[in-house]
Amino acid sequence: MKKKAELYAGKAKSVYTTDDDDYLIIHFRNDTSAFDGEKIEQLDRKGMVNNKFTAFIMEKLEQAGVKTHHVKLLSDDEAVVKKLDMLPIECVVRNISAGSICRRLGVEEGMDLNPPTFEFFLKNDALHDPMLNDYHIRSFGWATDEEVEQMKTLTFQVNDILKKMFADAGMLLVDYKLEFGRFKGELLLGDEFSPDGCRLWDAETRKKLDKDRFRQGLGGVIEAYEEVGQRLGICFD
Ligand code: ADP
Ligand code: TMP
Ligand code: ASP
16 A cells, blocks of 8 residues: 555644545654643654554454454554544543543542543644533534444443553553544544553552653653553564
């Protein structure tokens, strides 16, 4: 499959059309962004690590019955995916309090959330991804009622699969963000699943192994991503 034109250059990935209208090529760049693009740096190996990480997770999810956009890895830092009509919505599940929920609700980091909680956000950097409720999504027509329910069900289904997978490898899945899109009348999981878009802590020490290392200037960002991958059995060579 051949790249044609650049369709979209996001903060961390570039998306290309291909010779088949149903498929895109995603290029995972080394650009690392936080705070809605306010902090951007190039981190060596990041594109390759997140590409292979995402492919591994998408394949695990497919095996467990979650339909995704993933088709195949094309190179170290590129993958072929189904071209989705993306919903402008981010779906977040939180198992443990961290990040924006601590700021918004004044709760301390590290509280077990039982049951896990769910939040929708509007994908809009200029507005700093404001939180949405089901009524906003319905009133502005960003997704149908059926899609709203499907996004919740699928995002929690992903939680059941991945929380166990990370726990088996000695990690806590603190929270994560998913994006969905339409493909031939179906809602599929799109975008990526990597330590850029989730929080992962070592289960014993609670050491942060995700993009919070970059956000908080803790160093060892890609080393931590690679450690997570190695614990899961992903080969980055
Ligand atoms: P951002 O837009 O947040 O800066 P990225 O740098 O990750 O993000 O850019 C990737 C873009 O590609 C995102 O806007 C994402 O919604 C979009 N995207 C991801 N997967 C697909 C897909 N399968 N089809 C179409 N667009 C996709
Ligand atoms: P938050 O605590 O900043 O709301 O983030 C919750 C989770 O979602 C966290 O794992 C990071 C991820 N996330 C993204 O990947 N991209 C985003 O734009 C936002 C707001 C969160
Ligand atoms: N994904 C957003 C950004 O790249 C927010 C974040 O990760 O902090 O800026």
